[in-house]
Structure formats: structure tokens, C-alpha cells
Amino acid sequence: MNTRSPLRKVLRNPVGIAVVAYLFVILIFALLGSSFSHWDPNKPDVFSVLQGPTAKHWLGTDSAGRDLYARLLVGSRATLIAAALVVLCSLLIGVPAGMFAGYYGGAFDAIASWFANMLMSLPAMIILLSVRTVIGSSIYFSMVIFGILVSPGFFRLTRTAVMAVRNELYVDAARVSGLSDIRIMSRHILTVVRAPIIIQTSMVAGIAISIQSSLEFLGLGDAKLVSWGFMLNDGFRNIFMKPILLFWPALAISLTIASFVLFGNAFRDALEDSKKIKRKKSDDVVVTTVIPPAKDESKHLLSVTNLGIGYPLADGGLKKVVNEISFSVDKGEVLGIVGESGSGKTQTAFSILGLLPESAVITSGRVTFNGDSLLSPENGKISEKAMREYRGKKIAYIPQEPMSNLDPNFKIGYQLVRPMMKVLGLSKAEAVTKAHSLLKTVGIENTDRIFNAYPHEISGGMAQRVLIAGAVSCDPDLLIADEPTTALDVTIQAEVLDLLRDLQGKFDMGIILVTHNFGVVADLCDRVVVMQYGSVVESGDVRTILKAPSQAYTQELLGSMLVDKTPMTLLTSGKGE
């Protein structure tokens, strides 16, 4: 990633400008501090100790009669040198070690990671004090040691980033084209970790200043050195006589640390800005045409009319993912929604259950269930409480990926029993009995074992059966299945489809089956809606569409199925995302 543009962005935000300006001023003081004051910061004057601000001494004098203003200016030098030493030292150790560990892995990685964990688990302050007998009184040596102690931060950061990009195509390409590993690391990989390293550097600089001033505050280090920490030390010894002595160095230290931290934050924000969609207040987005919840007189179980869904963009605009689509499901009917990834089919499914991410905006349309509106006319979303009337009891959901949709910390039994108690009001004993019979219904023989198992103890196919059992547990009228077989092995896919068909007959449910696979549609559905780029391409009776698809896109989808390929990627060129 290019580091220039985030830097420029930092300079465009007011906090960023203030912070950079402050650090620049501090740098000037550090370089030329003594020329801004005609007082020698180290010259004691027994006749003017502990003076308040005067025309001669702008900020007053300390307990030895030294000029506070001069000391404050020159003290910035020690602070910046200390921060630079820590940063340099931890960078020089952490980044190369992290690169090698991430790139080569193996024994070096294991040893270095152990070492990093060890260093990170030690209280730095106590270690610094303990080794002080070794390294003598110089604060700068302590800072070098501290640099070693914080280097694991850079090590971990670099290692993680390198591991992530090591197998990227462009790194492979560089390797194949004969570049040496060192070249690849410095050219390609360093570019990736540069930005996070800049953020970490500003944090480490802040911590370094805090540690340096702590040590000096304790009176450790070369007392001849002019520094903010020693000013604090002097002020603290005279706290009963002149507490104001503490004010200036404390302010300078805090402002400097804050500047480094804020710089890091501003830089991170600038980076995220260019990557992520910025969240806009939902009332900024005009909801175009949500139709008021007039009683829907049609006899459909669920009807979706002109539904539009979008996500706010950084520039205040809206990225539409679903464009004014309409369809309906009747009682006992199976509707397939077919399309590639990104066609908006999952978004549509989520919107029915109110499960869209918070940033999503319903831009138009209405969704009615048995004639009642599931969308509010104000902002498209009805209250949690109102939605809970439907969830589980009337509309249920089967997710795509079985393992990640069970809470790993709770037993399967609990995850089945709890919704039945909440939604149906069953007693615990009744719910347990029903859970066992549900597990039997979905084809699980040893229900005791599964009931008492944690999700990690069962297979993916088993987990999907459990999720299906959970979905039908409260006798819903409508089941929304989002790619229920995609994550499963082919043999299990067929079993799960059979199960869905059986359950549909048994409970007389309406089903919305979201899939990319026309085979599944042909197997199970009565009607089908074909979606592309968030719009409905074609809809109608399954037989008709399978036999004579009127749209070119549907033909392509069907064609790709016939050569036994799942249409996961964009098939048609031109309209990209």
C-alpha cells in the first residue's frame, strides 16, 4: 500500500495538522532549544530559587534557581532522543525477525515466537530497574534495553502480515521470476507491513516517553541531563511548597505522548477510510418508497414487493445490492432463489428475518407475512420485539455454513432446547423430549450422543442436520434456507435435500431455498426466481424455466450446471462489481 496518500489525508484533518505541527515545534526546540532562551538550563542560582514567573524568568525557577523555560525547551531533546532510540532499537530487532519468522516459519519461527512471548510477559519497569546495575546510570542505555523489551510488538505485527502475503500470487510471481528471498522481502513484503509499522511506531514512541520520564522521575539517570522527567522529580520534591513546578513538564510529557498516539490513530483512520465504507447516519439516506403497512389482501404467505437494499458509501451515496425486486411464496410452496455470489439473494433472505447488518438500508418496498408488514414505513426496520414474534415461530432460518452457526461454547442440546422454551413456552422437560424427537426426525440415530455433544465433536453434515432440526423446532410456516448444502460433501448434500423435502411435506411449510445450483432447484422447488446484480432476471414455474429459459443469463446458468460446474464466479463480462 502506498504510504503517501494516508499521510496526506492525516494532514487534511484538523487533529492531524495540530499533532504534526506540535511534533514539529518540539523537534525544533530539541534541535535549537538553547537559542530560544538566553538562560543556561543547567546554571544554578542560589539567590533565585523557586521563583514564580517574572520578567527575567518567564516560567519561574526550580529548587536550584535554574530557569524553567530554558529547561522545558531543552528538555524536549532528551525526550525525542529517548523515543527515537526505543523505536529504532525495537524496529531493528522486531521487523527483520518478524519477516524471517513469517517467511520461513520452522524452527526460527518457533524459537523467536517463544522469545517474543517471554519478553512480552515481563513487567518492563522492574526489568529496567534490575538491569540498571549493569548498564549504569545513562537513561539512553535503559532506552535501548526497553527497545529490546518492546520489540515483540513489531515482531508479531510483521510476522502476521508476512504470513498473510507470503502465499499471495504476486509474491509467487516474484519468486518464480528469480528474485532472491531478501529482495522479495524488502520489495514486496515490506510494502505491505509499512503502514501498520508506522502506526505501531507512533504508539511505541508514546510508551517510550512515558517510561523515560518515569525513570527520571524516580531520580534514575544522569542528573546533569536536562529533561522533563527530572523537572518532574524536582517538582515532586517541592510539591508542598510549589506544586506548579510539576505542571509544565507534566503538560509537555502528556501533550507529546498524546501527539504520537493521535498521529497513529489519524494515520489508521486515513488507511481505513480508503478501504472501508464509512458508516453514515441512516437518516441521511432517503428512504424512497416504503409502502405503508396496509393490510395485504393477497393470499400469499410471504410477499415481497419492490424491495430495495443498499449500503451507504463514504461519499454519501448508496451502493444498491438489491434493486426493487418482487416475489411471493405460498403456504406449502418451495421457491428457489438462484444466482451467483453477489447477486443479492442472501441479502434478500436476511431482510425478511430482519438479520441484515446494522449499516444496511432498506431503500424501498414492502415485505408482508400473512398480510402483516415486516418493514416499518419510517426506516425500513421494525423493532426487535415485533420481529421476535416471527423469528423461529413463524419464519425460521437454515444457514449456509453449519459449523460456524452453532455456538461452540454450548452443547447441541442446549441450543435446541432454549429456543423452544423461549418461543413455544415449553417446560424444560417437554423441550428436551421434543429435541430428541426432532433429532430423530432429521435422521440422527444416537440422539443422546448428539444432544450432549459440543459442536466441535460432530461432523459438518451432522451439524447441518442439527441446524435444520433447530429451524423446524418451533413449527414455522416459512423456512428460509440459505445455501443449505453448499458447505457439505456431495453425498450428504443429497441426504439433506431429501430431508428438507420430507420435512416440507410433514410440516406443510413454505420454503425459500437460496442457492446457486440449478440442480438443487430442479430437485426441490416448485417455482424459481433468477437473480443477477441485485435484480430479478426471470421468474416462474420450475419446469417452464428449466425447459425453456427466456433469458440469456438463465440459459448460461443452466448451461454451466450441465457441464457440472458451480457458477460461483461472474459469468458474464461487462457489468462488474
Add this chain to the structure above:
Amino acid sequence: MASFLAKRLLSGVLLLFAISSLAFFLIYASSTNIASNILGEGATADQIKQKSHELGLDQPIVSRYFSWLKHALHGSFGNSWANNDSVISEIMRRLPITLSLVLIAILISAILATTLGVLAAIKGGMVDRVVQMLAVAGFAIPGFIIAIILVTFLAVKTHIFPATGWVAFTDNPSNWAKSITLPVISLVVATMTSSAQQIRSAVKSVLERDFIRTLTSRGISRREIIIKHVLRAAAPAGLTVLSLQFVGMLGGTVIVEKIFALPGMGDLVVNATASGDTPLVMGIVVYTVIIVIVVNLVVDLINGWLNPKVRVK
């Protein structure tokens, strides 16, 4: 679970061994004129030789190391060079003060950080922005400056709390509470804000996980999902944050004890290093590392117990 525990224990012992050996060689290899430093400038060459022999300094460093290790394994770290007290009894006198300070601070900090972090994650908006701002402020103002501010305004200027000194709980509970209030606040303020932010991101990442959406679809209330499922799933991350915070506080007490003149470990380590009291420094290093290892072990154990994959085996 047993093998998990054994592995962690072994790693802890290794860490202890590595750190103490490193510290021993670093400190002794570079200390010169130890005997003459102890005896002062007026000491004769004979006296220095005598003292060196007494302290075993005329032995080669490797044999001194093994002798130290042997004694350490038997639970003895020798005597302080400064006052000839046993290192262990000196540490045992100081340790309760520091530990009570840190334990009370970590408890308060854990409660505050968890509350703030969870609220920021689930409520968003204002609360979230305040927590983020506090995190920056907490980071920018070092703990000891907060301590100085507290002393200046609440002790020196207004006398609400004592500025310095330690009262044992057994002597006078209410004065004990007064004597540790400001030190504890300093420690809490310095660490709580960053923990709150880390707990916030841990909770946020759990909220984005698939099973939360599925639980919602089943008709479980948001309140129950957060209290039972989200907190449970975010607990390991939260505990790790707190254990790091604990280690940070052990360092933080050094300054806080100095500012409030509390006779704890921090005060001891400052004095020991200033006077070059090597056996005492070594003892403190070993004790600190042991405390760190125990804390990490406890956190590992709780996390292992929380994780069904580890527990059920």
C-alpha cells in the same frame, strides 16, 4: 486438560530459569568493585579482599551461578548486602502491600473495563466514541502523572486523602482504605481505558460471528444473546487483556509506591538497584517472574476450562 496444564507449567519453569540465569550473568558479569562499594571509600585492600571472599566474589562466575541456583532451588536467595537481612523475609514483608494494591486495582479495573467495553460494542454511538476518546486520553497521560495530579489536588491542596504512607489493614481498616485509595485510582485509570477498548473490539468481533445471527433467527432475545453467548465467547480475549494489564500494573506500582511512599516491592526494587544490592535484585526478579507465570497459568487454566475443545478431552 492435564497435558495442557503440564505443557504450560513446563513452559513457565523454562521461562523462570531463562530469565533468572540471564539476569544473574548480566548483573554479576558487569558489577565491578562490589566489595569496595559496600565497604565505602576508606576500606583497605585487605578488608576488600576479605569482604570479597565473604561474599564469594573471588569464585569464578559459573560456580557462583550454580551455587546461587542450588540455594534458590532450596528456597534461599541469600542475604541482602545492604542490611544482611534474608532476601526472602525482606520480600515477604513487602509483597503483601504490592499484591493487595494490584489485586484491588485489577478487580476494579476489570469491572469498569468490561462494563465500558461491552456497552461501547453493543450500544455504539456516543458511548462508543467516549470509550475511544478515553482510551487515547488514558494512553496519553502516563499513570504516574495521574498519580501526581491526584496527590496535588486531593492530598496536598485539599487533604481529603493522605499524601503518603501506609496503614496496615489489621491496624486500622478505614485508614488502610484511605491510604490505598489514591494509589489504586492511579493504577486503575492508567490501565482501564485501554482494556476497555480491547474488550470492546473483542465483543464486536464476537457480534459479527455467524452463530449470533442464527441465535437471533431462532427467536432468542438480544439481551440473552449478549449476556449468555457474546460474553461467554469474548471471555478468553477479555481475560488475556486483564492478565497483560496485571503485568503492566506490577511495573506501574514501582512509580505509584514511590509517589505515595508505600513500602512495597516497587519501593524495594528502586532502593535495591540504587544501592547495587545484587542478591536482593535477583530475588525480586525471580519473585516477579513467578507472579507473572502464576497469573498466566491461572488465565490459561480458566481459558482452558472455558474452551470445550480443551475441557472435554
